[in-house]
Amino acid sequence: MLPLLLVLMFIIHKSIHLLIDEIVVERLQHDALSLVSAVAQSDEGWKVDAEALPGVYRRAKSGHYFILQWNGGEIRSRSLWDMHVDPVNFIPGDTEDYLYFWIDGEFWVVHHQPFIKQGEVFSLWIAEDISDIDQKQKSYEYFLAAALLLFTCVFILWQRRVLNKGFALLEPVKKAIKENRVSGELNFPDEVPEEIATLVNSIDLLVDRSSRQVARSRMSVGNLAHELKRPLQELQIVASDLNDPKQKETLNKVIRQLKGQIDAELKRARISGNPMPGNLFNVAEELPVLEDLLTRIYNKKITFTYDSELEQLPFDRDDTLELIGNLLDNAWKYASNQVQLSIRSVGEQFSIRIDDNGPGVPAQFFNEINQRGTRIDEQNTRPGDGLGLSICQAIVDSYNGTISFSNSDLGGLRVDVSVQNNLVE
Numbered sequence: 001m002l003p004l005l006l007v008l009m010f011i012i013h014k015s016i017h018l019l020i021d022e023i024v025v026e027r028l029q030h031d032a033l034s035l036v037s038a039v040a041q042s043d044e045g046w047k048v049d050a051e052a053l054p055g056v057y058r059r060a061k062s063g064h065y066f067i068l069q070w071n072g073g074e075i076r077s078r079s080l081w082d083m084h085v086d087p088v089n090f091i092p093g094d095t096e097d098y099l100y101f102w103i104d105g106e107f108w109v110v111h112h113q114p115f116i117k118q119g120e121v122f123s124l125w126i127a128e129d130i131s132d133i134d135q136k137q138k139s140y141e142y143f144l145a146a147a148l149l150l151f152t153c154v155f156i157l158w159q160r161r162v163l164n165k166g167f168a169l170l171e172p173v174k175k176a177i178k179e180n181r182v183s184g185e186l187n188f189p190d191e192v193p194e195e196i197a198t199l200v201n202s203i204d205l206l207v208d209r210s211s212r213q214v215a216r217s218r219m220s221v222g223n224l225a226h227e228l229k230r231p232l233q234e235l236q237i238v239a240s241d242l243n244d245p246k247q248k249e250t251l252n253k254v255i256r257q258l259k260g261q262i263d264a265e266l267k268r269a270r271i272s273g274n275p276m277p278g279n280l281f282n283v284a285e286e287l288p289v290l291e292d293l294l295t296r297i298y299n300k301k302i303t304f305t306y307d308s309e310l311e312q313l314p315f316d317r318d319d320t321l322e323l324i325g326n327l328l329d330n331a332w333k334y335a336s337n338q339v340q341l342s343i344r345s346v347g348e349q350f351s352i353r354i355d356d357n358g359p360g361v362p363a364q365f366f367n368e369i370n371q372r373g374t375r376i377d378e379q380n381t382r383p384g385d386g387l388g389l390s391i392c393q394a395i396v397d398s399y400n401g402t403i404s405f406s407n408s409d410l411g412g413l414r415v416d417v418s419v420q421n422n423l424v425e
Helices: 002-038 131-168 171-183 194-240 245-272 283-298 317-334 388-398
Strands: 039-042 045-048 064-070 073-076 098-103 106-117 120-129 280-282 303-308 312-316 338-346 349-356 402-407 413-420
Touching: 002 039, 002 064, 002 098, 002 106, 002 120, 002 131, 045 073, 106 131, 194 245, 280 283, 280 317, 283 303, 283 317, 312 317, 317 338, 317 349, 317 388, 317 413, 388 402, 388 413
Parallel strands: 303 338
Antiparallel strands: 039 045, 064 073, 064 120, 098 106, 106 120, 280 312, 338 349, 349 413, 402 413
């Protein structure tokens, strides 16, 4: 609207200006005809009959002036009084029949009209001071500009109110999406704006289908892992009957790897719960469940303490559950009796720290323990396939984060995860 209003202001300015010019120049032309009629020759030469002139040309500095020149002579109106005006300045080489000049603080419109009378060539310059009119025009334009500015401000405020009122209808939809990230249930309001009804229905349908597909997929993986345990046991029996020690050891190694992967999938199926795309990890709800599950898996009495600055972690629930679940699983597996979890938000970074009081890992292995299939405790009898930390590394990489390892103050391993804080307000 601002460019439109500026164009409108320009058009109004030019229109008023041209209208004033037309009125003033028409009056000057009329007075010029009167002056031409009043020019007469006498015994003393050419003169202008004063009685035939309007009174404004006889009153000093009246704002109406004329200068009449011919070869060898000149007549100036009494209204010019002591003003020094040279008609040479009025010769512009312009095609217009009127010009503008500032003279002694007055704004003149000057009309030039040549004519011939009784064989003599005359030049008549007739002028009118339009300072008052110009000032009134500017005052009117200032008032108009202020009115348009006020109108613009009122219009913007009104438009803002209309938009806020319109977008307020979207608040229930926004609230439903936020609640979904917390509760795991997406419940859109029954009434939504007609303009987004199709979009809301599509999102609702897509989320429902996605959650069902993920649930079926995870259930199928869990069932498959469970069903593979029996063939794996039979394969283990076959391996025990082998006479070749080398083949027996190779087969047992493959069996251990398969068993570790099957156990990992079964564990994931047990802790995943009801998947819902877009959910956030709720610390107070999820950690007690993980603690109980890990206690039952390892049948160990672990003192687990955690400290979190946030109620929710700014990542997808399933990714966070798998990340923290694997890190706690690793800590639980090797800890003697103590595991600590700390969750912090530092500026734009979000960090997770897990400490245990287990045997720890030699410093020379810190850069390789998160490689897929790597186990530092190859001779250890604890179950595992070396996939847990590599899975954690993959999840952290997907969020452009970092994961590092060091010695814990508790005596075991310390794992630090740092990623960008992507929590949506």
